[in-house]
Amino acid sequence: DAMVIQNPRYQVTQFGKPVTLSCSQTLNHNVMYWYQQKSSQAPKLLFHYYDKDFNNEADTPDNFQSRRPNTSFCFLDIRSPGLGDAAMYLCATSRDHGWMEKLFFGSGTQLSVL
Amino acid sequence: GENVEQHPSTLSVQEGDSAVIKCTYSDSASNYFPWYKQELGKGPQLIIDIRSNVGEKKDQRIAVTLNKTAKHFSLHITETQPEDSAVYFCAASRRSYKLIFGSGTRLLVRP
Numbered sequence: 017d018a019m020v021i022q023n024p025r026y027q028v029t030q031f032g033k034p035v036t037l038s039c040s041q042t043l044n045h046n047v048m049y050w051y052q053q054k055s056s057q058a059p060k061l062l063f064h065y066y067d068k069d070f071n072n073e074a075d076t077p078d079n080f081q082s083r084r085p086n087t088s089f090c091f092l093d094i095r096s097p098g099l100g101d102a103a104m105y106l107c108a109t110s111r112d113h114g115w116m117e118k119l120f121f122g123s124g125t126q127l128s129v130l
Numbered sequence: 131g132e133n134v135e136q137h138p139s140t141l142s143v144q145e146g147d148s149a150v151i152k153c154t155y156s157d158s159a160s161n162y163f164p165w166y167k168q169e170l171g172k173g174p175q176l177i178i179d180i181r182s183n184v185g186e187k188k189d190q191r192i193a194v195t196l197n198k199t200a201k202h203f204s205l206h207i208t209e210t211q212p213e214d215s216a217v218y219f220c221a222a223s224r225r226s227y228k229l230i231f232g233s234g235t236r237l238l239v240r241p
Contacts, residue, residue, distance in 0.1 A: 020173065047227065056139070058219065058231035059174075106173060115225045116162050116181070121173030 019043050022107050022122035029097050030130050037092040037125045039107030045120070047113050048090040050082060051106040053124070059106055065090060066113045094127075102129045132157045134222050136232030144240050149210050151235045153220035154202040160222040163196060163203045164229070168217045177218075178205070210239045 021040045029035040039048065047066050051059040063072045065084040079101070081093040094101055104124045110117040133156040143149050153163075161182035166174035180187045180194045180203065187194050191210075196203040207214055217236050221229040 022173075056233065058134070058136075058233045060231075061228060064227070108173070110227070113227050115223065115227075116179070117227060118164075118176050119166075119174075119229070121166075121175070123171060123173045 020107060020109055020120050020122035022105075022125050024125060025123065026126050026128070028128045028130060029094075031099065032096045035094050035097055035127070037094075037105050037107075037127070039090045039092070039122055040088050041090075041107075041109045041120075042088070043109055043111075043120060044087060045109035045111050046087075047110045047117070048084060049108040049110070049119070050080075050090070050092050051108060053104040053106055055103075062092070097127070097129045099129050102127055132160075132222070132230045134220060134230050134232040136220050136235055138235060139233065140236045140238070142238045142240060143210050145210060145212060147210055149207045149214070149237055149239075151205045151218055151220070151237070152202060153204070153222075153232050154200075155222040155230070156201070157222065157224060157230075158201060159224040160201075160230075161225060162223045163194065164221050165192075165194060165205050166219045166221065166231075168219065168234075170216070174219055207237075210237075212239050212241055215239045 049064040050062045053059040062076045083091045106124045107122040108119045135154045164179035168174040193206045220232040
């Protein structure tokens with residue numbers, strides 16, 4: 017049973033055209049994260065929600081925004097995608113916000129920017 | 131800033147042999163070290179983790195060792211099987227939600 021679901025698996029957008037990636041979870045976890053993973057690189061945390069509280073990483077570009085309308089869903093909005101934003105975007109959840117919390121990842125959305 | 135280096139980037143072993151993946155962390159305050167396995171087309175999954183007050187942890191064919199003095203930790207897989215083929219990520223954190231990931235090791239187990 018899929019617990020963290022990301023749609024779509026593959027997304028193609030044009031340079032500068034806004035795009036939204038979606039994530040849903042059936043675990044009822046409090047925390048949802050968005051990671052960016054470029055080819056052969058480590059996943060990099062963009063931001064996360066603890067319940068309704070949004071937490072942005074200091075080096076996340078303003079071009080990236082997120083919404084969490086309810087516990088189950090979280091969206092990643094890229095306002096004006098550039099070629100450098102082509103990457104795998106991973107959504108993850110954890111039960112709580114503390115140390116040693118296990119992360120549950122979705123299968124990711126591979127974003128291409130033409 | 132915080133950094134985790136992971137080696138090798140690719141590793142090919144014969145089925146039945148052992149595989150070792152090594153990571154080095156920069157933040158001496160790091161105290162939690164999980165390992166995630168990412169199979170093709172799937173998201174990463176936690177396979178084992180270790181806290182800084184423990185030197186070694188085993189779970190069947192996998193084990194993790196930690197050397198706090200040298201700031202490195204390793205994943206050991208014994209009796210490798212084809213289903214062990216995947217990308218493995220190490221990570222480190224210090225009493226927070228934020229994990230710093232290594233760049234991954236692609237393990238191929240040859241039948």
